[in-house]
Amino acid sequence: MHEFLAPYAEPMRVQMVEGEVVVLGPDGVAVSLTPEAAEESARRLIDAAREARACPASTAQPAQLDPAAPASPATARDSGRMEPKVGNSTQKKGVG
Numbered sequence: 001m002h003e004f005l006a007p008y009a010e011p012m013r014v015q016m017v018e019g020e021v022v023v024l025g026p027d028g029v030a031v032s033l034t035p036e037a038a039e040e041s042a043r044r045l046i047d048a049a050r051e052a053r054a055c056p057a058s059t060a061q062p063a064q065l066d067p068a069a070p071a072s073p074a075t076a077r078d079s080g081r082m083e084p085k086v087g088n089s090t091q092k093k094g095v096g
Contacts, residue, residue, distance in 0.1 A: 014038075 005027070012025040021038035023031045033041060 008026045010026055012023050012029070014021060014023050016022070017032070019035075021033045021035060023029070023033065023038075
């Protein structure tokens with residue numbers, strides 16, 4: 001186990017909205033990614049899932065992640081929180 005919340009068994013919902021990939025998850029998780037960032041994130045998720053399956057939870061090392069830090073400053077689109085664009089709305093909330 002790690003310092004964050006217990007893992008969720010429910011998969012995230014993913015859809016394309018206006019050329020972006022929108023990911024909606026449990027506990028209000030919402031992120032909008034460029035197609036390139038979505039593809040790289042998918043690769044990273046698959047790699048981490050394979051590692052997690054191969055490593056029993058009792059022997060897993062604690063995560064040393066900073067949830068506030070972007071994965072890569074060069075690819076971070078927005079350092080603020082925002083809600084995904086849904087339907088015809090293009091207004092972003094919570095930025096700035």
